Amino acid sequence: MVVLAASVVTKSGKALVSRQFVDMSRIRIEGLLAAFPKLVGSGKQHTYVETENVRYVYQPIEGMYLLLVTNKASNILEDLETLRLMSKVLPEYVLPPVDEETIVSAAFELLFAFDEVISLGYKENVTVGQVKQNTEMESHEEKLHKMIIQSKVQDTKDLMKRKAMEIEKSKIESARAGKTGTSNYNPSGPSSINISNNRSATDLDLTPTFSRPDTSSLKPKAGAAPKKGMQLGKARKANDFLESLRAEGEVIQVDNGAAATSSAAPSAGVTPAIPSEPISLLLKESVIVILQKDGGVDNMEVQGTIALQVQDEQFARVRVLFETGSNPGYQFKTHPNIDKQLYGSNILGNKDADRPFPTGSALPILKWRMQTKDEDMVPLTINCWPSISGNESYVNIEYECQADFDLQSIVVAIPCPQPPKVNQVDGDYHYDSRKQTLLWTVDLIDDSNRQGAMEFVISSAANPDSFFPVDVSFSAQHTLADVKVVTVVGVDDEQPVRYSAKSLLNTEVYQVV
Structure with missing residues (x-):
């Protein structure tokens, strides 16, 4: 032919x-x-x-x-x-x-x-x-990547909304304080808002830091570049930002609860001073899991880091005390400049005690890795059971959380050749007709819903393999290695230094094939 x-x-x-x-x-x-x-x-x-x-x-x-x-x-x-x-x-x-x-x-x-x-x-x-x-040219890896990007975009939007509400709440409290006439704020002392730009993208913190420096210290140092700030007289832009969000259809609720107060009550239109932490630590962990549809684990890999960022150079000579869980199978490795003897006592500090950590950029000081095929180590197991009855295909899919901490923003993506009829679901669902994918979403998995299931049916006898691979994504504010920061102390006086620590777990690849 x-x-x-x-x-x-x-x-x-x-x-x-x-x-x-x-x-x-x-x-x-x-x-x-x-x-x-x-x-x-x-x-x-x-x-x-x-x-x-x-x-x-x-x-x-x-x-x-x-x-x-x-x-x-x-x-x-x-x-x-x-x-x-x-x-x-x-x-x-x-x-x-x-x-x-x-x-x-x-x-x-x-x-x-x-x-x-x-x-x-x-x-x-x-x-x-x-x-x-x-x-x-459909690619499951591309679909998973887009889902992760969409999840990060949504997290950023939620963060913007929370910060906008905090700004509005601070404005309301400052206005109340101004009306009571109890302000002892000195109007001759200028105020500024400094928003830190030097954190990494994964540790984005949009919390404004309010400072009221003494007038005697306002003279710039020799050779130092002048600092720029947003004047409080322009704080009206916060309202404009909220109005723009409302115009786009976002629901903004302002919490009128009690706000943090400072030792000196500010006048109307001035927000209380919120101290910034000189040390910030990000404990970030990513997990790769390939599950078999008939049971078992093809591969599970966990990679994590502790990144130290110094915000104030006068606190650059510090040591970090940490602790870990039982950690079976985990391999830890420190930065070459970290003292191995101190590390043996769960302390992360420079070999040269006089050498400060770099200021303004995140430095990974500890890394860990684990690889296994033990199904008991998997934080979230997914079982999918397609079956055919007559001219219809029934699919039962369930999850079980084996982690001892909460999971957020869970998305389970099941390939589905046509719009399904969902008979039962724990959580929410959405069918993407363009990608022919059924998205099962659960906002939070905690002790109240460690197990969940969904059942749907399509009006055709489909090949059971057409419902695979199942892609999964989630995040958590905890690490599988159970690494925690205990405290941060100065090298000279061994006194505690103020710090902020954040743990973040996300999925890089998580599939049932």
Whole structure:
């Protein structure tokens, strides 16, 4: 069998979409397509017509023809099978109603689909699903990456809302304090808001830090660049920011509860001073898990770090005291500049006690790694059970949290070839028709819902493998290695130094295959 060309033509012979598969001139192809309507007689039941040189195999579709032009030596049964496959592919790319306009608008997609069905004039052994998958170039890794990015974007939006409410709450409290007339704030002392920009992207902290320096210290040091700040007289921008959020449809609620107070009550329009921590520590951990759909673990890998960031250079000579859990199978490694003897006592400090840590940038001082196939170590197990009953496919999927801490923002993505009917679900769900994916979401897993399940059904007998791989993503404010910061002390006086510590666990790849 050799297919010379595949086309969608009108009854007048106008080619809406045409793809040739052999080396033929354009005039030759146009001549063959123009001759076709004259050869098709009215009232005939045949699906093909022959000339001296070629055979036309066609199928009527909504006042048009889906047409294959082949040589006369080709097998008519294979021609008809190819035509049937192309007739099934066509509705996947052309939205109803099928007319000239919709055909032309989907011309490029149809050309690519024709190339998947026929290669160099010969039919490929493919199904409609494979054709659609190949043309869309769908990647499960890309889907998972986009889900992670979307989750981070949503987390950032939530953080912006919380910070906006904190700003509004501080403004309300400062206004109340101004009305009571109890302010002893000195108006001659300028105030500024300094927002730290030097943290890493994973430790983004938008909390404004309010400072009221003494006027005697306002003279800049020699060679020092002047500091820039946002004047409190422009605090009205916070209200403008809230109004813009409301205009975009965001629901902003202002908490009128008690706010933090300072030793000196500020006047109206001035926010109380909130001290910034000179040391910040980020305990970040990522997990890669590949689960088998029939049970067991193909691979589980955990990687974590402690990153130290010094905000104030006068506190750069410090030591970090930490503790870990039982940590079976975990391998720990310190930064080359960390004292190994101190590390043996769960203390992270420089080998050279006089050497300070760098200021303004995060420095990884401790790393750990663990790799296992032990199913008991997996923080969240997923079991998916597809089954067929008649012309319907039933899918039961359940989760079980084996971690002894809470998980947030859980998303389970199940490939689903058509919109499902969900009979039962613990949490929420959403069907993405464009990606043909059912998204099962649970905001929080704690002691009240360590186990959960969902059941859905689709109205076709689907291959059980079509519901895999299942992609999972979640986050937590805890680490699997159970690493914790106990305290931070100065090198000289061994006195505690104020610090902030944040733990973050996220999924890099988490699949059931």
